[in-house]
Amino acid sequence: MIGGAAAGLLLLTGKTAGVSGALYGTVTGERGEFPWQLAFVLGLVLGGVMMGQLMPQALPASVGSSLPLLGLGGLLVGFGARLGGGCTSGHGVCGMGRLSRRSIVATCSFMGAAMATVYVARNVVGA
Amino acid sequence: MKAAAALMFGVLFAWGLGISGMSRPEVVLGFLDILGDWNPALMFVMGSAVPIYMAVWFARSGKRPLLGGPAPRGARHDLDTRMFVGAALFGIGWGLCGICPGPALTLLGRPSAGGLLFVACMLCGMLLYRVVDARRAVANPA
Numbered sequence: 001m002i003g004g005a006a007a008g009l010l011l012l013t014g015k016t017a018g019v020s021g022a023l024y025g026t027v028t029g030e031r032g033e034f035p036w037q038l039a040f041v042l043g044l045v046l047g048g049v050m051m052g053q054l055m056p057q058a059l060p061a062s063v064g065s066s067l068p069l070l071g072l073g074g075l076l077v078g079f080g081a082r083l084g085g086g087c088t089s090g091h092g093v094c095g096m097g098r099l100s101r102r103s104i105v106a107t108c109s110f111m112g113a114a115m116a117t118v119y120v121a122r123n124v125v126g127a
Numbered sequence: 128m129k130a131a132a133a134l135m136f137g138v139l140f141a142w143g144l145g146i147s148g149m150s151r152p153e154v155v156l157g158f159l160d161i162l163g164d165w166n167p168a169l170m171f172v173m174g175s176a177v178p179i180y181m182a183v184w185f186a187r188s189g190k191r192p193l194l195g196g197p198a199p200r201g202a203r204h205d206l207d208t209r210m211f212v213g214a215a216l217f218g219i220g221w222g223l224c225g226i227c228p229g230p231a232l233t234l235l236g237r238p239s240a241g242g243l244l245f246v247a248c249m250l251c252g253m254l255l256y257r258v259v260d261a262r263r264a265v266a267n268p269a
Binding site for chain 1: 129130131132133134135136137138139140141142143144145146147148149150151152153156159160161162163172173175176177178179180181182183184187191192193194196197198199201202203204205206209210211212213214215216217218219220221222223224225226227228229231232233234235236237239240241242244245246247248249250251252253254255256257260
């Protein structure tokens with residue numbers, strides 16, 4: 001479904017289904033991409049609201065991490081996604097699907113960093 | 128029309144995230160814990176999404192989108208430190224909480240203090256990048 005949604009957006013509109021890029025465009029309103037980016041972001045939220053009603057088990061009732069950790073994680077995800085030029089959807093699905101060398105390297109970088117972070121959190125800090 | 132398509136595919140994308148488990152941080156953290164109690168299920172999510180996208184990308188290479196407008200630009204192959212460091216910072220944040228931008232937006236559908244805080248801080252992080260990037264552009268004009 002994720003691949004289908006990203007491929008469908010490409011087929012009909014020629015746009016890249018990158019969530020972080022669309023969200024950034026929505027809050028900054030840059031580059032004339034605003035209408036579709038806002039619509040894509042609203043669609044993701046609307047999909048979340050639908051799931052909250054119809055399939056609440058797909059979403060956590062509360063997020064497990066502590067609030068300071070969520071704050072720090074959110075900052076890093078937002079800043080890093082822009083500096084890195086994409087997130088799991090843009091680099092990981094669309095970029096890898098294009099066999100973009102840039103996206104493959106970015107995906108290896110964030111997957112490696114995320115796996116190392118989980119390892120450290122679970123075995124070094126939080127053991 | 129393009130905005131309507133984007134809205135529809137945003138909804139579909141969200142359902143894909145929800146059904147696959149990507150919207151549940153504990154599932155994502157279990158997937159990232161390769162040296163511990165590894166849950167590989169999410170590998171199949173990317174493993175199926177990428178080939179589907181790839182098929183459409185290469186089939187439509189150089190062609191205009193069905194709803195009009197310019198053909199998408201080709202894939203980028205250039206590498207630089209900023210991209211690598213940014214992706215690593217993103218990965219650290221993802222590994223701390225198990226939430227990336229798409230799932231973060233779907234979390235708003237079942238509001239919780241933690242989800243709202245994450246999204247607010249993610250937006251702050253993006254705006255912080257904007258400020259830093261603008262300063263860098265002033266300091267190092269191209």
